[in-house]
Amino acid sequence: MTTATITPPLFPAGSPEYRGERLNQLDLKVQQTIRYRGLRITPAFEAFNVNNSDKIITYASTNFGATWSQPNSIVQGRILGVSTKFQW
Numbered sequence: 001m002t003t004a005t006i007t008p009p010l011f012p013a014g015s016p017e018y019r020g021e022r023l024n025q026l027d028l029k030v031q032q033t034i035r036y037r038g039l040r041i042t043p044a045f046e047a048f049n050v051n052n053s054d055k056i057i058t059y060a061s062t063n064f065g066a067t068w069s070q071p072n073s074i075v076q077g078r079i080l081g082v083s084t085k086f087q088w
Contacts, residue, residue, distance in 0.1 A: 023075065026050040039088050046081040 031044035053075050060070040 021055055023053060023055045024051065025053050025075065039086065042085040042087075044081075044083045044085070046083070048079040048081070049075060050078065052078045 025048075027046070027048045028050055029044060029046045031042055034041045034043075054077075055075045056071045057074060058072040060072040
């Protein structure tokens with residue numbers, strides 16, 4: 001016979017201890033279409049995570065031990081982007 005193994009969760013799903021902090025993220029995009037001799041040029045500026053939230057996305061381990069509740073990854077910092085679209 002073999003020994004059965006079960007790993008119960010430390011907190012029931014949905015309990016207040018289990019929920020993480022709320023993610024508040026703001027993304028902005030500004031663009032303007034310019035027409036010139038049958039050509040449409042659309043420059044754009046984008047800013048992601050404008051308020052620079054640093055919410056924890058995942059933890060290193062869900063098992064009790066030395067790495068219990070250690071942050072593994074967070075939301076990426078502020079990202080800026082510039083683009084241009086040409087249509088003819």
